[in-house]
Amino acid sequence: MSAFSLSEADGVLTLRFDLPGEKVNLLTLATMDEFELRLEEVARRRDAKALLIESGKPGSFIAGADLRAFAELADVAAAEAASRRGQSVFARLEALPMATVALIHGACVGGGLELALACRHRVASDDPATKLGLPEVQLGILPGFGGTQRLPAVVGLVASLPLLLTGRRLAARAARRIGLVDALAPPERLREAALAVVAAPPRRGPRSWSGRAVEAALRTLPPLRRLLFSKARRQVVARAGDVYPAPLRILDAVAASCDSRRETGFAVESRLLGELLTGPVSRNLVRLFLLAERAPGEKEATRTIERAFVAGAGQMGAAIASLFAGAGIGTRLHDAAPAALARGVGKARELLRKRFRDDDAAARAAIDRLDPSIGRHGLKACDVALEAIVEVADAKRRLLAELEANLPDHALLLTNTSSLDLDELGKGLARSDRLVGLHFFHPAETMRLVEVVRGRGTSEEAVALACSLARRLGKVPVVVANRPGFLVNRLLTPYLLEGERLVGEGAPIAALDRALRAAGMPMGPIELLDEVGLDVALHVGGVMGAAFPERFGEVGLVRQLVAEGALGRKSGRGFYLHRARRRPEPRFARPAAAAAAAGSGGPSASASSTELQWVERLLLPVVAEAWRCLDERVVAGEDELDLAMMLGAGFLVPHGGPTRFARGRGLAAIVAGLERLEARHGARFAVPDALRAAAR
């Protein structure tokens, strides 16, 4: 069946892309072949006034290249060839004798936007569904069908870099402002808008004269360009080190586009795509993307959930309530204390305004769906109730019982507890089959993971519905067993405790955190402690220590700081002083040791081996704990464990999460490392049987 159909009216050709059997249009190898044939056909029609390219999929243009096919490309040469193939097809499009216009309604991302960029013009619908972007950087690659070459030519260097480096998607108006699209129109009028643009083509590039002046200067003055690129490079390195190679390669490709010989730029793009696509980081990012897609739960299964009750208007409760309201669910946010409720609903409204900043009407509707409630009225009409009050078992137990007494029979009863035993909380409930843990991560509005906790009595239906609800709220669910710390907090514990211990032994905290970031962690252990809150860390540490005393004994530094009132970032002081610029608290800076370690100019051999030891001591026990969790069936398997740790804690994302990292090293090497650490530092590094067995 063909994906393209060509029609003609009044001398204007329209090519319609409608991929059979798929909900959205994807650029597969087969569709690229067919597209090329169609382009050849069109090229022969010299009499045609214009070619319009539109999508036959309601609500979306082209969602990009088929990721699954690209994930299977075996080696650098194959990847590079695939990129060259795409470039050559789009070059044909660009070379067509007549004017070409892309009619964009809905998602136009990745390869889809590259196709649109190869057209002479682009018109888009002014609709919330319309989004344009090149998100390849988020998968560790770069746009390989000419995007790095054509985007700067269309919108200018200055506007193109942030788009390429962050992968963010633009709404239609923003796209028009930077000149990425030439005109906006209602979806039913895109054709007329396209023909108007062909008749009177607007100027390319930034719309403001100052923007145009800057671009002209950049075009004509190579030193200025070099300055721009070196600044951009510095920013990239400062943000993410060189753990993620894609952003720097993107800068290389864009720099090559400024080379007057166009061919070189495209060749550079293909070469770099080959390197990146087959590299380990991109493979891991693609795996993460696919694992998240395959997680359980179906948004559609939550059609019956129309009203929700969220009890507890603290930080988590407020953020969770905003997720519900933002997902179209009428939500009552409740707190016993009016002042806390007012703060919470204010926070929730702010989050909704931010989330829907491109769409005033949607923001207003979402805020209207969120109602603060001092009393517990309205429970009878709710399909789901979630409690997010303080982590005190008695209070939660009482609240859950009261909620249950007023909820209709079909309603789901959820708890956001992070450290309490779900079965204990459910004691005394008549219907513990509908009690499910739904554990969000802070900040709930951005962290994608939700741990769906299955209690002893929880029904499969309830688990499935909770997973679907998580999907509806825009999260990725991982089902975990009701064990202390569930999964993510448990696996973070050795990381944080060992970090604390290293500081106690004299490790300078800035160097320690830097070393772990260089190893692929989003945050070092000490800055993570400060971020989470030392009081929270102390509490969770206490719970974990009680559950697993032989491994998670208290270190003492955090307790000391909490006693001093230093709670981390939220109180302005923790291990770090959180002022305009973050500095280590003098006690933990150890400047003398740091100077000796850094040497003069470059890391000495002893410094880097110290850092290596730090990384070993912090990461290996997490691997060990991971295998214990697998053995105790806390989570279904290694993929689910990695998914949870990467989405919930950003844990070793470039390495694919704890188990992928371990297998990459070789489990035998991991075991050997742990044995060394056990010999030097004690039983907390003991090798679990499950890991030893797996290593054989």
Place this chain on the structure above:
Amino acid sequence: MAGAERLAIVGGVRTPFQRAGTGFRRTSAVDLARSVMVEAIARCEVDPAQIDEVILGCAGQPFDAQNVARVAALRAGVPESVPATTVHRNCASGMEAITEALLRVRAGAGGLFLVGGVEAMSRFPLLFGEAATEWFTALSRAKGAVARLRTAARWRPRFLAPRVALLDGLRDPVSGMMMGETAELLAREFSIPRDEQDAFALESHRRAEWAQAERRFEVEIAPIVGLDGGTTSVESDNGPRPGLTREQLLKLKPYFDRRFGTVTVGNSCQLTDGAVALLVASEARAKELRLAPLGWLVEFAYAGLDPARMGLGPVHATARLLERAGRKLDDFPIVELNEAFAAQVLACAKAFESDDFARTKLGLERAMGRLDLQRVNVNGGAIALGHPIAATGARLVLTALHEIRRRRERRALATLCVGGGQGAALALEAA
């Protein structure tokens, strides 16, 4: 007509009432109304999709929310398919909404209604005067630079003087009198001296203060949390002044008649912002949906009278009501009579027990009876609590029903005077 169908008042809530220019000064009528609608629906445990119509009273509708009932209902999550209408009978708009529902029930046009009233008096606009408006219009129509310049040159500084919509709205155009001036007229005709008015006002504040201390309004009030998108909350009425003294009232100068007047801002109702929402139903529908009513609206009456003496509206309307419902004044142990002005309430009291008045003005053989002020506005009235124009009527009903329930009494009368020369009276019964 005795025996006619009655209306179940299932329940409802009101916002705290706030003096104009205070807590709700930035809150739109739509936001006030939608808050109470959401709460009323939640507390009465009703599915909004089953509401047959939304009827809201509003005297000063916001220009940017035409048919404020509809706008508020949509934003309160009432489905699009439920129609809505805004009604206006000045001060009785809140009652008009309720009686409209009863008429629909009696006509077989629906069984469940969301009704009430809202007034955001702080938000009444300032308007450009007529000359200024003409100038703006001419400017926008002028074509070409020359024409525009010529029109611009016609501007005069006096164009800046605004019309205050609130003041204009409180003047009856037919008699040309401010509401307070009608009260002055009654004070003169019924010989109600200043100190009696002040004493009545003081008593209103004392009763309201006491009611607040006894938490009598807790069951009625739904606090507004997170006001205007911020983090402050409004939880209680701020009209009543604790510790108010006669001396403080005496210090106030008469407002409407500077030289010979007796009516001051102290013995008048306060300009106030607030909203009320009630769920009401036919008896059959209430039974069907298993809703236990708070009370019943049994009968109602509206009456027209001389706009210059509008304050006597309750007397005229009650006379009609008693005839329709086949009742005597004594049958109502609890009365809510809106305190537009102390002078007005006291004038009504005299009129109720005047045979002469009954004969000459009401066409009755003798007076309806003595209105015992001990059982009128027992929890304070509009002088203390405020009078958000369209919301008041609904508040009187809500508060009266809660009061007779508390006292285990059978009946209550809710009545008010209406600017423009009308009166409204509702006969309520306990569930």
